[in-house]
Amino acid sequence: MIHFQFLYYLVVLLAGWTTLTGAWRAWRHSRKRAALYFILVILSFWLIQLELTLQLYGLILRDGPPLIRIWQGLTDTAAVALLFVSLPLLAKTSLGIAPGRSDRIISLATVILLFILKSLYARDESRMIRLLGIALIYAVLFRTGFLLFRYGSNLGSRELRRYLRLTGRTSLIALPFLLLEHLRPLIPVLTPLTGVEALALPSFFLALNLEALLYGRPFFDRPSSLSREDRFARFCEEYGLTKREREVARLYARGETFARVAEELFISPKTVDKHVENIYAKTGVRSQAQFIHMVIGGI
Secondary structure, three states: OHHHHHHHHHHHHHHHHHHHHHHHHHHHHHOOHHHHHHHHHHHHHHHHHHHHHHHHHHHHOOOOOHHHHHHHHHHHHHHHHHHHHHHHHHHHHHOOOOOOHHHHHHHHHHHHHHHHHHHHHHHOOOHHHHHHHHHHHHHHHHHHHHHHHHHHHHOOOHHHHHHHHHHHHHHHHHHHHHHHHHHOOOOHHHOOOHHHHHHHHHHHHHHHHHHHHHHHHHHHOOOOOOOHHHHHHHHHHHOOOOHHHHHHHHHHOOOOOHHHHHHHHOOOHHHHHHHHHHHHHHHOOOOHHHHHHHHHHHO
16 A cells, blocks of 8 residues: 555656646746746645655655655755745736735745744644644635635636636645644544545645646746737737727726727717627626726736
């Protein structure tokens, strides 16, 4: 059983490496800041999986070499710290929100708190310290989820919206199993559930890697050096806007009123209203302000 588990871990590592190299090529092509944070998030997942694989390898060898144990400890802490910093930044930059000073302060405070808890737990493996560590992990995940829930409807890219929805659903499905894995050493009744601990986190990482490779990379691979006009054309093409709807959308995204759009295009305000209604239905927005934000984020 343990050898099958080790083989499964290697498959997850290979999938993660494939996603990581794909993300690196996407960043070199697009030079988007979000693509860089995307790489860091994938790298943190991969390092966490590497730590789990090394831990299992040590069990197979009964007692692994000291170098493996040292590398395992360093990898675990560094990977979690990297995830804490990069995940909220990826969410913000993908939403078109520039990270500010408060984000840097929160990230720094989170990493410092992580290292404090790690050092305390190394000296005293108490339940309280472990619970604080678990709370810190889920606080970061909650912050990221809150950002996506609050601003996700304003995303200009349908590809990114689909990717985030899929990742969100996967995370919600995996969350109870991950929580069970973290609480298993603290609750005696859950101790026999070793299969959950062995497969929950690697399976979650494998799903995230596949989703990132299939749905996330196309967005991050999109060049950011296109002209504003070309990006607007791509935005309209992505949502299937007709020629007249594109003309209306261009003026409407500038904040023009129905009357002004009608005057510019020599059509009636009622016709403009019908076109805007169709644009809302295709893009999923509900107001002009939301549409303007979406267009700016999409181009």
